[in-house]
Amino acid sequence: EVQLVESGGVVVQPGGSLRLSCAASGFTFDDYTMHWVRQAPGKGLEWVSLISWDGGSTYYADSVKGRFTISRDNSKNSLYLQMNSLRTEDTALYYCAKALYEGVDYWGQGTLVTVSS
């Protein structure tokens, strides 16, 4: 059974930093591209970033480019999102997700990031 478990979401002040983690199990982690997708309270889904199976390619939404960094450790079956220079508009539930072609076939339950003074 595929499982994706996010952690690291907390309340942080504007301008602060945070690192999210996602522990993956139930599939061969290093075979798959992985995504981060977020959802602000009461809003729709917003793609944030993705990383290729080997970490060699990364892509970002314009809204986070230059502030967020995606990475992975295949030896630990883990995905990460380093978030710097956080803004109030980054407040959201952050989902870790496993790629299926250009889409996503499995999602975690999310970790909540709140940016507030």
Added chain:
Amino acid sequence: SYELTQPPSVSVSPGQTARITCSGDALPKQYAYWYQQKPGQAPVLVIYKDSERPSGIPERFSGSSSGTTVTLTISGVQAEDEADYYCQSADSSGTYENVVFGGGTKLTVL
């Protein structure tokens, strides 16, 4: 930036057919994916590569594509199908540089 456009809401009676559209200029060249999200839950993939149905998804869910519009069809809608539905695709560059979700459609079962 690339956008996918969905109607904000669709309403149908139980047993009827619901059709949710998603429009985008790159859809003739890129596959679309559809997700169902119920309140307080993570999204669930219901259609991939325009019209493929993952295992475990009921046969009443189907997808189709025509030009710049893709459509999610739910035949014989049931009360449990009430949810938000999102389409997702990428722009026509052929890379992941612009993965995008539609704004979502709230399906109400009357």
